[in-house]
Amino acid sequence: MKENTENEQTSVITATQRGPAVLISAGVHGDEYEPMVAAAELAATLPEMLTHGQVTIVKVVNPDAYGHGTRQGSDGLDLARICPGDLGGSVSEAYAARISSMIKQADYYVDMHTGGLTYEIHPLAGYMLHPNEAVLDVQRQMARCFDVPVIWGTDCRPQGRTLSVARDANVPAVYLEFGGGAGFRREVVDTYVAGVINMLRFLGMITGEAIKSSESYWLEDHRPDSGYLQGKMPSPAEGILMTQVALGEMVSAGQCFGRIFDPVSGVSHSVYAELGGMVFLKRAIVKVQSGDALGGILPITQKGKHTIYE
Ligand SMILES: [Zn+2]
Structure with missing residues (x-):
């Protein structure tokens, strides 16, 4: 060779x-x-x-x-x-x-x-x-x-x-x-x-x-744009992102994913998991703008193969 x-x-x-x-x-x-x-x-x-x-x-x-x-x-x-x-x-x-x-x-x-x-x-x-x-x-x-x-x-x-x-x-x-x-x-x-x-x-x-x-x-x-990472969990506000979940962690719907705190205005927003499953994506840059993707959750809770149809 x-x-x-x-x-x-x-x-x-x-x-x-x-x-x-x-x-x-x-x-x-x-x-x-x-x-x-x-x-x-x-x-x-x-x-x-x-x-x-x-x-x-x-x-x-x-x-x-x-x-x-x-x-x-x-x-x-x-x-x-x-x-x-x-x-x-x-x-x-x-x-x-x-x-x-x-x-x-x-x-x-x-x-x-x-x-x-x-x-x-x-x-x-x-x-x-x-x-x-x-x-x-x-x-x-x-x-x-x-x-x-x-x-x-x-x-x-x-x-x-x-x-x-x-x-x-x-x-x-x-x-x-x-x-x-x-x-x-x-x-x-x-x-x-x-x-x-x-x-x-x-x-x-x-x-x-x-x-x-x-x-x-x-x-x-199979759902449209299921693999589109930048569209997931948009931030509701500008501020400092403090996540409360770890990569690979299983979360339930409604669980607190993290908090956005703006030290200038003093306003704080909590962000909740919109579905249950595995945290597979987390924003690594702490300062976020409104609309930035904060993270992503895969709707899976057990090992093995699962299919979601459109
Ligand atoms: Zn890449």
Whole structure:
């Protein structure tokens, strides 16, 4: 096998025997760092392990956003909302076009994220509820290759995502979310590296038996925009957010999620869980504006698979 580094951001690892083409990406958002390190570590370790097929690793999909340490590029655009992009467009649009054409050429795709600077996310592997049952089933199996407590299938209709491009090209695809906020979390890197290696075993590209997770909370939610994180639990006011729940905690409907206190006006608002379930998303930035998403609750209380229909 050989490693053929196309440029600093992209590594292509080709095994001696034929097999699937897998694309792994990090840095769609410029403030999500552990996936970039996981991508670099995979690029360093996979040449010794890969027996079949080809793995392409993009360590930083949007180097402009990374350079600024921000979710969006300097053009103000979120790359995960503008796919398939435009090679002749602005900087983020051009990078979106580049990753989109790579996704279309892949047989399988994994997009690694964190909550960025703004959110903290309980570890999860997600996928779109693809209308093609064969693609959907492969995505379920790919997601179960990752040792994370939550597996989450969501509405397949959103546009502009890397996963929208994969959906339209019938490329089985999963995304990963874990961590975020300030600080570096080594466990995110380790979970992603181990999970990708396990998934490559499942695809027959690395020797050994893949281990499928069976201990997860597994939700398939067909309702419109079920996977849209920024729309969840909007803040009623500007102020300082003091949450009273932990990630992964089970809460009941009506339980106090946290308090927003504005030290200028002295006004305080309590925010209550709108449904019972698991806290999987929490805002990491303490100062909030009215309308900012404060967190999210998955309507699951027991391990195993649950389906919510539209
Ligand atoms: Zn992201």
